[in-house]
Amino acid sequence: MRLRTVLASTAAALAAATCLTAAGPAPAAATPAGGGRCSPSVTLDRFSDALDKTTFQGTFVGNLSALAVDRDGSLAALSDRSSLFALDARTLAPRAVTVLADEHGAELDSEGLAVDRDGTRLITSETEPSIRRYSRDGRILDRLPVPPSLQVAPEGRATANLTFEGLTLLPGGRTLLASMESAISGDSAGTVRFQTWRRGKGGHFGLGAQYAYRTDAGLGVPEVQATPDGRLLVLERGFTAGVGNTVRLYLADPRHATDTSRIEHLTGQPRVRPIAKTLLADLADCPTLGATAKQPQPNPLLDNIEAMAITGRDRGTLHVLLASDDNQNPAQTTRFYRLRVRTA
Template sequence: MRFRPATKLILALALVCVPAAAGHPAGVHLHSARWQIDEPWFGGWSGIDISADGIEMTVLSDEGVLLRTRVTREDGRIAAIATGEPAHLKSAVGRRLKGPGADSEGLAIAGDGTIYVSFEGRTRVVRYDRPDSKAHVLPRPPAFREMPRNGSLESLAIDDRGRLYTMPEEWRDASGAIPVFRWDGREWSVPFTLPPRGRFVPVGADFGPDGRLYVLERAFNPPLGFQSRLRRWRIDGDRPHDEETLLETATGTHDNLEGVAIWRDDRGRLRATMVSDDNFFFLQRTELVEYRLPD
């Protein structure tokens, strides 16, 4: 979701006061790292993918920029980030994406390197064979056309069978549940829904190395700022179960976390790495936040 100028004014007031974290006993905050590059394309990071060893990191901005990086850690903390050249995503005819059609939000990378991106603005999911290749737009089910332009497909995840999962930020089904759309390579279906809890909305998703579905959620609480929550489920066929809340922060603990990647560190412990979308607003910050998670 992109924040409008009036909302940015509220954020400016919110960032004057940052409360301490409420935390949650399941997830342990390891560290937060400020990340800044003085380039006009840097910022707005809404999607993230991390390799199994936590070294190769790819981030996606909500202005159609894909950036591949290499992370150096010292004592388990991010010490440096080496970046490659940014790739500007293209349309199906090979033109650089601009305007509402460039509002890329969710990122999932298959085992063979194929890149999948979900978009707001014009709600769709797109396949890229390479960062610089033309877009291959997946078929759009009717529900995609009903979703709000600034509240649709923020989340995208891929399971170990190569199936894609996405869910809208704001649009709900007739019962008020969060519909999860799945692409099996031929068609979209809605195999299950997830229960909304409170004011949080889904903004990021990933399948962890444990096979569970992790969903990052955000609540905006003016005038104090953002809350973040991370939940997970085991998925058996078309049924989610064993819902767990791994963390729920106090308002203002972190910036606007929108992307999440789950991996195991060199000690075999589950770790969540999350990235914030600074909305290209000078009072916000790009932040990489890591939590240790229980098995």
């Protein structure tokens, strides 16, 4: 989601755009060796501002809303301005960019990304909302069904720009899960719906179960990623003017949650069992590692963190990459964070 509350004036943004470099990423920000612990479960290894306010092949590298590991081991980084970048997994240097569009050639508010087993890309737009399947060269191949209640009003009960933000394939690749960012009309505040699709004949996805997830007060869900054992890493995020961002990482387990696909309203439903969640870390508690912020933050390391991918695992520890959406705003930063996360 583009957090418009922190956008600078158009004039300021245009002024910043004139300073962008086309030569590729700047040197990565230096961070102390070994990083530091954010909590008993999460360690921050390092961060990088290398791509902040850069361009690649004439396209602004920023507005990042999702990350995924591609079939060749590179990183796919999705901009919410209809651009999909291929990044070197180690250096983060851009290798290629693909321009995306809807069926009419219009831009998407592209927010969620999953790379399927055949290399095609599943990409959400939070405008309608929608999920489309794209070929590697950006052609639309398919479009998934969306429950009427999750569509933006007046067609449905969702609020524009607060719909499908996170997208992930569960282990085995047969189930796709998308997370709504905020509650729909008729559901209690802080109760968001996670929608699934099941792969059927011909590889097409049909609607599956739906679950309730309860966020902390004032926070939404910008990203979700499936762990190898079928649980979920869930990012919760909020912004308060003059204070900055709140970003928390949770481990969630949908296995015993109630299927809410046939429950119209989730207000006053005591028998609905939401997805269970456990706090892994509040990122405000991470070491700063020398980071600086361009606006007030409870920790200068923080920014508008919106993208997440699990890039590997080692002896029960997940390697997790986060990225912030700078909204092409001089007061924000495109920043990558490398974490080690224990889920046992």
